[in-house]
Amino acid sequence: MSNFSIPGSQSTPAIDGDWDHGTLSMQGDSYPENSYELFQQVFSWVERFLLEAGRPLTLELRLLYLNTSSIKAMMDILDLLEEAHHDGKPVAVNWRYDPRNERVAELAEEFKEDCTFPFAIVALDSAASAS
Amino acid sequence: MEPFDLFSMRESYNRQQIMLCFNGPISRSLIEEIGNALRNYLAADHAHPSSAMDVFGVYIELTQNIRHYAQQKGWTETDASATVVVARNDAGHYVVSAGNIIEQADGEALLACIDELAGLDKAALKARYKEQLRKPREAEAASGAGLGLIDIARKSSAPLQGSLRQLTDGRAFVRLRAEI
Numbered sequence: 650m651s652n653f654s655i656p657g658s659q660s661t662p663a664i665d666g667d668w669d670h671g672t673l674s675m676q677g678d679s680y681p682e683n684s685y686e687l688f689q690q691v692f693s694w695v696e697r698f699l700l701e702a703g704r705p706l707t708l709e710l711r712l713l714y715l716n717t718s719s720i721k722a723m724m725d726i727l728d729l730l731e732e733a734h735h736d737g738k739p740v741a742v743n744w745r746y747d748p749r750n751e752r753v754a755e756l757a758e759e760f761k762e763d764c765t766f767p768f769a770i771v772a773l774d775s776a777a778s779a780s
Numbered sequence: 781m782e783p784f785d786l787f788s789m790r791e792s793y794n795r796q797q798i799m800l801c802f803n804g805p806i807s808r809s810l811i812e813e814i815g816n817a818l819r820n821y822l823a824a825d826h827a828h829p830s831s832a833m834d835v836f837g838v839y840i841e842l843t844q845n846i847r848h849y850a851q852q853k854g855w856t857e858t859d860a861s862a863t864v865v866v867a868r869n870d871a872g873h874y875v876v877s878a879g880n881i882i883e884q885a886d887g888e889a890l891l892a893c894i895d896e897l898a899g900l901d902k903a904a905l906k907a908r909y910k911e912q913l914r915k916p917r918e919a920e921a922a923s924g925a926g927l928g929l930i931d932i933a934r935k936s937s938a939p940l941q942g943s944l945r946q947l948t949d950g951r952a953f954v955r956l957r958a959e960i
Contacts, residue, residue, distance in 0.1 A: 750829040
């Protein structure tokens, strides 16, 4: 069907939806003033994928700081995945973080608490994540 | 007009360990640029990455709240003025303060909300946060700065403080202070 890509900026994450591989990746900070506008596009893509693709969907996340409106938008997306999981569709989240910043792992953990599908929170090897 | 006494301003900022301060109309891009400077200062100050992220997060929520409020009221860009100060206190904690013009009644509601949050421990704040997160967007907008305030309270190491100074025309200047 269609791939989907939004380049990242200082306050918005880089977002890539790969329809054929069934992956949606997001990385970077997210604190736009209007998160709803940005995430509405992501929400629609995920919604359509779950409805039409008939394949597993995996979210590959390397998100860092999220403002509260981005958190709310992410929760809406994860709710879609939760619903799909209850319908027997295979969905998963892999959230990778730099172990030097435990806030990111705590943020991921709080999202995970509300999800029953596979949700991995993976510390990146510090040598690989050093920049 | 009196000439500005920049030297005494500098002395006073240094004495109060002010890292960054701003006063005036605050745009979306200005919030980002000042935020960038703040991150650089925190890195230069060797702040722990978690603590730097908390300070940055509190700054973002406070300033975006100010802009959202002015937008909701249909005020002009100039009315979306903010006074923002990031400093360190004697205990070495970072303190983020932000003030703006608000309608007196909204200011009173905001202070009541802060007082209520001050009585909650970390677990209760988390429960309140999750509850607010599940509320529909309209309910969030109507209640003002709900989720943002709880988030700030969770990132703070001391209860949030607020004060209100009455102005004319039913407006007031509200000041919020978060210690991280």
